[in-house]
Amino acid sequence: MHRFHHHQFADTAALLAAKGGRTISICIPTLNEAATIGSILGTIRTRLMEETPLVDEVLVIDSGSQDETTRIAASEGAKVFLSAEIAADSGSHLGKGENLWKALQASRGDVVCFLDGDISNFHPGFVAGLVGPLLSDETIDYVKAYYERPLAHGDAVHSSGGGRVSEILVRPLISMFYPELNFILQPLSGEYAARRSLLETLPFPVGYGVEIAHLIDLAKAGKLDRIAQTDLVRRIHRNRDDGDLGDTAFAILKVILRRLERDGKLSLTSPLPELHQRWIIDAATIQQISRHIPEPERPPLQAWLQKSAIPS
Secondary structure (H helix, E strand, O other), X not given: OEEEEHHHHOOHHHHHHHHOOOOEEEEEEEOOOOOOHHHHHHHHHHHHHHOOOOOOEEEEEEOOOOOOHHHHHHHOOOEEEEHHHOOHHHOOOOOHHHHHHHHHHHXXXXXXXXXXXXXXXXXXXXXXXXXXXXXHOOOOOEEEEEEEOEEEEOOEEEEEEOOHHHHHHHHHHHHHHOHHHOOOOOOOOOOEEEEXXXXXXXXXXXXXXXXXXXXXXXXXXXXXXXXXXXXXXXXXXXXXXXXXXXXXXHHHHHHHHHHHHHOOOOOOOOOOOOEEEEEEEOOOOEEEEEEEOOOOEEOOHHHHHHHHHOOO
């Protein structure tokens, strides 16, 4: 079991020396992240590109932000793409996993580091701590972040309470069906880095099921010993409400159920529904909210590129 602390990779000059001829891409999926994206990109640019040229490129893959996200990102030197415009002939979906799959196509790094765009306490260790194990140990292919996840209520920040979908949905399912993944401390963390050669072999669910899909598929491939985890100490971000988290849980549950059937652990007797329905109840009204969440999956990029290269 490989565990690290980001402080172990604070010497970015040593990381640069260990980098050799490899290249590093930072990829950030965004949707209306104007409040935080500038600080994240500014830190990467000044600390990890100008002071120490560790990072070779930073990509922002946007889902159609209505705020200043893309303008700010471009002003900080990021390569800004609209997700729908990358590999447009393959169609487009709205979702985090879709942006990551598209980022894999648009980026060029041998090592790809995915970061969320809503982190308000970002520091260089979010990058150095994730790429460091890959640069220093050839037996590691995939590095997941873990951290304390505070829960914000107005102006107050509580030391715990974040990661509600992980604790209420994902951990119980892992314990029941994939106990070999119990060692993963933050299964849904959106900060991770991996070798391109590995990422291109993995399917990408288009929504929030992408992170757990990677872990289950790596387990099936017998590659859990090639996963490392890095302590980033604390991650503060925009907390979503229970309704949004319900939509997230619906997508993740679909991804897990599909894999449970694939792996012979469950047998589904009917197709999984695509409509998530919930209620909002207040003193005056009862309102039903329905959301269509199909959660399709993008194929491994290697397979997709090979298929695309075959003349029709």
